[in-house]
Amino acid sequence: xxxxxxxxLGRVLVFVYGLFAVAAxxxxxxxxxxxxGEAPVSYLLSALAAVLYIxxxxxxxxxxxxxxxxxxACFTVELIGVLAVGTLSVLQPQDFPDATVWSGFGEGYGYLxxxxxxxxxxxxxxxxxxxxxxxxxxxxxx
Amino acid sequence: MPAVLSTATxxxxxxxxxxxxxxxxxxxAPDRVQLIGTVIVSxxxxxxxxxxxxSWIGGHSPRExxxxxxYALTMLLLPAGAWIVGKMEPTRFGSVIIGVAALIVPVLVxxxxxxxxx
Numbered sequence: 001x002x003x004x005x006x007x008x009l010g011r012v013l014v015f016v017y018g019l020f021a022v023a024a025x026x027x028x029x030x031x032x033x034x035x036x037g038e039a040p041v042s043y044l045l046s047a048l049a050a051v052l053y054i055x056x057x058x059x060x061x062x063x064x065x066x067x068x069x070x071x072x073a074c075f076t077v078e079l080i081g082v083l084a085v086g087t088l089s090v091l092q093p094q095d096f097p098d099a100t101v102w103s104g105f106g107e108g109y110g111y112l113x114x115x116x117x118x119x120x121x122x123x124x125x126x127x128x129x130x131x132x133x134x135x136x137x138x139x140x141x142x
Numbered sequence: 143m144p145a146v147l148s149t150a151t152x153x154x155x156x157x158x159x160x161x162x163x164x165x166x167x168x169x170x171a172p173d174r175v176q177l178i179g180t181v182i183v184s185x186x187x188x189x190x191x192x193x194x195x196x197s198w199i200g201g202h203s204p205r206e207x208x209x210x211x212x213y214a215l216t217m218l219l220l221p222a223g224a225w226i227v228g229k230m231e232p233t234r235f236g237s238v239i240i241g242v243a244a245l246i247v248p249v250l251v252x253x254x255x256x257x258x259x260x
Contacts, residue, residue: 007235011227011231011236012235015224015239019243026212110249
């Protein structure tokens with residue numbers, strides 16, 4: 001049996017990711033509905049971040065092989081996103097008239113947007129199998 | 143919105159965070175002390191949001207209504223929600239969840255203050 005990813009530290013990740021999913025969705029929703037024209041790129045990036053947080057939360061909660069792959073993909077895109085947008089927002093602040101979740105490497109959110117995907121990737125990379133042979137069992141189940 | 147309410151909410155939330163994260167460090171699952179702390183923080187949150195809504199009815203409206211409502215709702219639900227999820231995880235990580243949520247409450251207090259333009 002693979003070790004569960006949605007208990008222990010995984011449950012903390014589920015909780016924090018769930019919270020970020022709600023917060024980012026609401027923030028992006030308000031920005032897009034109320035003032036989309038002011039900074040469309042920023043608000044679309046916020047919306048993208050929100051979708052990633054939602055999908056990552058769902059993947060972690062499911063915890064099966066597919067869910068883990070889903071979460072891993074989200075963490076990877078998220079890490080690339082926060083590094084790219086963080087760097088750009090420092091080098092070319094004029095491109096981002098309003099802050100996104102990822103601006104300044106997530107400084108508006110206590111740098112959690114930078115820390116979380118790293119933590120998530122480390123968590124998922126933990127040895128999954130308690131015994132040998134579980135790999136075959138796992139792949140036949142899917 | 144009286145400043146004393148913001149300060150009180152921040153202080154009890156930070157105390158709960160300290161208790162919960164200490165419990166996590168000592169490898170303890172959420173216990174009665176954290177439950178009492180969660181209840182106190184929840185009461186503080188209800189009083190704070192209640193005072194904000196009261197002053198809104200009194201004519202002092204928030205600068206961004208939607209944002210204020212979002213933060214207010216989050217602050218009312220967060221401590222109880224963290225307790226429920228924390229109890230689902232009867233290990234030190236349950237205490238981590240309650241501690242992390244308690245750390246977010248002061249941020250919400252700060253943001254509500256900004257949105258309200260106290």
